[in-house]
Amino acid sequence: MRATFMYGPGDVRVENVPDPRIVDPTDAVVRITLACVCGSDLHPYHSMAATDEGVPMGHEFIGVVEDTGSAVTGVKRGDFVVSPFAFSDNTCPICRDGFHTACPRGGWYGAGGVGGAQAEAVRVPQADGTLVKVPGDVDTAFLPSLLALSDVYLTGHHAAHMGRVEPGKTVTVIGDGAVGLSAVLASRRLGAERVILMGRHTSRTDLGREWGATDVVAERGEEGVAKVLDLTGGEGSHVVLEAVGLMPAYEQAYGVVRPGGIISRVGVPQYEEAPVGFGSLFGKNAGLTGGPAPVRAYIEQAIDDVLAVRINPGRVFDAEVGLDQVADAYKQMDSRSSLKVVVRP
Amino acid sequence: MRATFMYGPGDVRVENVPDPRIVDPTDAVVRITLACVCGSDLHPYHSMAATDEGVPMGHEFIGVVEDTGSAVTGVKRGDFVVSPFAFSDNTCPICRDGFHTACPRGGWYGAGGVGGAQAEAVRVPQADGTLVKVPGDVDTAFLPSLLALSDVYLTGHHAAHMGRVEPGKTVTVIGDGAVGLSAVLASRRLGAERVILMGRHTSRTDLGREWGATDVVAERGEEGVAKVLDLTGGEGSHVVLEAVGLMPAYEQAYGVVRPGGIISRVGVPQYEEAPVGFGSLFGKNAGLTGGPAPVRAYIEQAIDDVLAVRINPGRVFDAEVGLDQVADAYKQMDSRSSLKVVVRP
Numbered sequence: 001m002r003a004t005f006m007y008g009p010g011d012v013r014v015e016n017v018p019d020p021r022i023v024d025p026t027d028a029v030v031r032i033t034l035a036c037v038c039g040s041d042l043h044p045y046h047s048m049a050a051t052d053e054g055v056p057m058g059h060e061f062i063g064v065v066e067d068t069g070s071a072v073t074g075v076k077r078g079d080f081v082v083s084p085f086a087f088s089d090n091t092c093p094i095c096r097d098g099f100h101t102a103c104p105r106g107g108w109y110g111a112g113g114v115g116g117a118q119a120e121a122v123r124v125p126q127a128d129g130t131l132v133k134v135p136g137d138v139d140t141a142f143l144p145s146l147l148a149l150s151d152v153y154l155t156g157h158h159a160a161h162m163g164r165v166e167p168g169k170t171v172t173v174i175g176d177g178a179v180g181l182s183a184v185l186a187s188r189r190l191g192a193e194r195v196i197l198m199g200r201h202t203s204r205t206d207l208g209r210e211w212g213a214t215d216v217v218a219e220r221g222e223e224g225v226a227k228v229l230d231l232t233g234g235e236g237s238h239v240v241l242e243a244v245g246l247m248p249a250y251e252q253a254y255g256v257v258r259p260g261g262i263i264s265r266v267g268v269p270q271y272e273e274a275p276v277g278f279g280s281l282f283g284k285n286a287g288l289t290g291g292p293a294p295v296r297a298y299i300e301q302a303i304d305d306v307l308a309v310r311i312n313p314g315r316v317f318d319a320e321v322g323l324d325q326v327a328d329a330y331k332q333m334d335s336r337s338s339l340k341v342v343v344r345p
Numbered sequence: 346m347r348a349t350f351m352y353g354p355g356d357v358r359v360e361n362v363p364d365p366r367i368v369d370p371t372d373a374v375v376r377i378t379l380a381c382v383c384g385s386d387l388h389p390y391h392s393m394a395a396t397d398e399g400v401p402m403g404h405e406f407i408g409v410v411e412d413t414g415s416a417v418t419g420v421k422r423g424d425f426v427v428s429p430f431a432f433s434d435n436t437c438p439i440c441r442d443g444f445h446t447a448c449p450r451g452g453w454y455g456a457g458g459v460g461g462a463q464a465e466a467v468r469v470p471q472a473d474g475t476l477v478k479v480p481g482d483v484d485t486a487f488l489p490s491l492l493a494l495s496d497v498y499l500t501g502h503h504a505a506h507m508g509r510v511e512p513g514k515t516v517t518v519i520g521d522g523a524v525g526l527s528a529v530l531a532s533r534r535l536g537a538e539r540v541i542l543m544g545r546h547t548s549r550t551d552l553g554r555e556w557g558a559t560d561v562v563a564e565r566g567e568e569g570v571a572k573v574l575d576l577t578g579g580e581g582s583h584v585v586l587e588a589v590g591l592m593p594a595y596e597q598a599y600g601v602v603r604p605g606g607i608i609s610r611v612g613v614p615q616y617e618e619a620p621v622g623f624g625s626l627f628g629k630n631a632g633l634t635g636g637p638a639p640v641r642a643y644i645e646q647a648i649d650d651v652l653a654v655r656i657n658p659g660r661v662f663d664a665e666v667g668l669d670q671v672a673d674a675y676k677q678m679d680s681r682s683s684l685k686v687v688v689r690p
Contacts (some may be wrong), residue, residue: 104630
C-alpha cells in the first residue's frame with residue numbers, strides 16, 4: 001500500500017510499503033476512507049532533524065475495519081469507524097478518569113511500530129478501546145465532520161472543557177487555525193456568553209464569526225493584549241484557549257487572562273519552560289491546564305451531534321488532495337493557502 | 346510606636362516610628378494584639394538586596410480598631426478584628442469572583458506607604474472591605490487560631506480549594522512548614538480520602554498526621570516521586586498542594602501528579618520560568634493553579650469554624666516572642682527550631 005513519510009523539513013514522500021497486518025490480538029486493521037493533515041504535523045515539517053528513516057505521518061482518520069485480532073469483540077470487519085488520534089484501552093483507571101491520551105497501554109500513530117494514517121490502511125492497537133463505530137448508513141455529506149472528530153474539533157472541545165467554559169463566561173481563543181476555530185464552536189456549544197477570537201486571517205475569522213465569535217482581535221502581542229483587556233473592561237477573560245503552541249501565544253494568554261481565570265492549552269507546546277511565577281500566572285491566581293485531547297472521552301456524544309446536524313465541524317476542511325498529492329497538502333497548509341486539507345487515499 | 350524593618354539578609358530591626366494615622370477616608374488604624382512571622386518573610390531574610398531604607402515587615406495580625414476614616418462604616422473603634430494578609434475593597438468584580446488578592450484597589454502591607462504588621466499598630470487601607478470583626482467576647486484561647494486565619498491556614502485552604510480537593514481524592518502535600526500542615530488540615534476538612542505529606546521533620550509531620558495525613562514521605566526528589574507513585578498504584582496523586590515555592594518542590598509536584606490531576610501552588614515561587622511543556626505538565630494534561638490566597642473570601646466561615654472548635658489551626662504556632670525580640674523569631678524559623686512564631690507587641 002501507499003503511505004506517507006517525512007524525512008526532514010519540507011520533505012514529505014508517499015512510498016509503497018507492506019500492507020499493515022494484525023500483530024497483537026487486540027489490534028484491528030482499518031482501510032482508510034479519509035485522513036487529513038494536522039497543524040501539529042507542521043511542527044516537524046518546519047524543524048525536524050533530517051533522517052534516513054522516514055517518520056510515518058498522519059493520525060486522524062475515518063475508515064472501514066478490514067481485519068481484527070482474536071481478542072477484539074467491539075468492532076468487526078465492515079464496520080465504519082472513527083479513530084481518535086491516539087489509541088487507548090478505554091478501561092484503565094486513567095481512561096475511566098477521561099484522560100485516554102495518558103493510558104498506560106495507549107500510544108500514538110506513527111510511532112513504536114504503528115504506522116501513520118496518511119496511508120491506505122493502518123494498524124490500530126487496542127482496537128476495542130479506540131475505535132468507535134458510526135451507527136447506521138452514513139451519508140457521505142457527513143464524512144468531513146466525522147473526520148473532524150478524530151482530532152481537530154474534539155481538541156477544540158477539550159480546550160473548552162478543561163477551561164471550564166460555561167454560560168456567563170467570556171472566552172478568548174488565541175489562534176485562527178482549525179483548532180482555534182473548533183474551540184470557538186465548542187465554546188458556544190458549552191454556553192460561553194462572549195467569545196473573542198484572536199486571529200488575523202479574515203477568511204478564517206469569518207468562519208469563527210459564523211461559529212459564534214462575538215469579537216475578532218487581529219492585533220498580536222502587547223497590542224493584542226491591550227485590545228482584549230479593553231474589550232473586557234480591563235479585567236481580562238475568564239477563560240483563554242491557546243490553540244497555537246508557540247511562546248508568543250502563551251505570553252498573550254497570560255496577558256489577557258482575568259485574575260482567577262484559566263488558560264487552557266491544546267496547541268502542542270514548542271517550548272518546555274515558560275513563565276509561571278508571580279509576574280505571569282501566580283500573582284493573579286491564573287490557572288494553566290490542557291494537553292493532548294482525550295478524544296475518546298468525547299467522541300460518542302460528538303458523533304450524535306454531527307449526525308443530528310447540531311454541529312458541522314467538517315467546515316474546517318477547505319481543500320482535498322489524493323494520497324499521492326499529500327506533499328501539496330502540507331505546502332498548502334504551511335503557506336496558509338488552505339486551512340486544513342483532507343487526504344483521500 | 347515600635348515597628349519591624351528589614352535592611353538586608355538576616356538584618357531585622359525594631360525601630361521607633363510615628364504612630365500610623367488615617368490617610369484616606371477608607372482607612373482604619375488597628376492596634377495589634379498578635380502578629381507573627383511568615384514563611385514568605387524568610388525569602389527576603391535570605392536574599393534581599395541590602396538597603397538603607399528598611400522594608401516594613403509583617404502582614405498577619407489580629408487586633409483592635411483604634412480609629413477609622415470618615416468613609417468607614419463596617420467596623421468601629423473597639424472592634425476586635427482579623428485582617429487578611431492583603432487588603433481589598435471586597436466589592437469590585439474581581440473580589441466578587443473571590444480573588445481579592447488581585448483587587449485593583451487592594452494591596453500589600455509593608456509596601457506603597459502602608460506599614461507592616463510586626464508592629465504595635467498598622468494603618469489598614471480599604472478597611473470596610475478588609476477587616477472582619479470577630480463576634481462576641483473572644484476567649485484568649487482562640488487567639489492563635491484566629492491569627493492563623495490572617496494567612497497561614499487560609500493559604501493552606503486556598504491551595505486545597507483551588508486544587509478542587511473533594512471526597513475520594515488523593516492529595517499530596519509538598520512541604521511540612523506551617524502552610525503545608527495547614528493544607529493537610531484543610532484537605533481533610535474538604536473530604537480528601539488520602540493525604541500524603543512530603544516532609545522530613547518528624548515533629549512537624551507528627552502534627553500533619555494528627556491533622557489527617559494518612560502517609561508521610563520523607564524522601565525528596567526522584568526518590569520521593571517514586572515513593573508517592575508507589576503509594577498511588579503508579580498513577581500519581583489527583584491533587585498536589587505545593588507549599589514551598591522552590592523549584593525542587595515544583596519538580597516533585599509534576600512528578601507525582603496523576604494524568605489529568607492538578608498542582609496547586611501557594612508557596613510564593615522563587616522562580617519565574619518553570620517546565621510546563623510536553624515532558625512536565627502538557628503531556629499528561631496536568632493542571633497548574635494557585636497564587637496568593639484571597640483569605641478575605643474564606644475568613645467568615647473559618648472564624649465560625651474556629652469558634653465552634655471544628656478546627657484548631659493555631660497549633661502551627663510553637664513559640665512566641667515580644668516585639669523587641671522579633672529578630673529572634675526570624676532566627677528560630679530560619680533554623681527550623683520553631684515552626685511559626687507569634688509576635689506579641
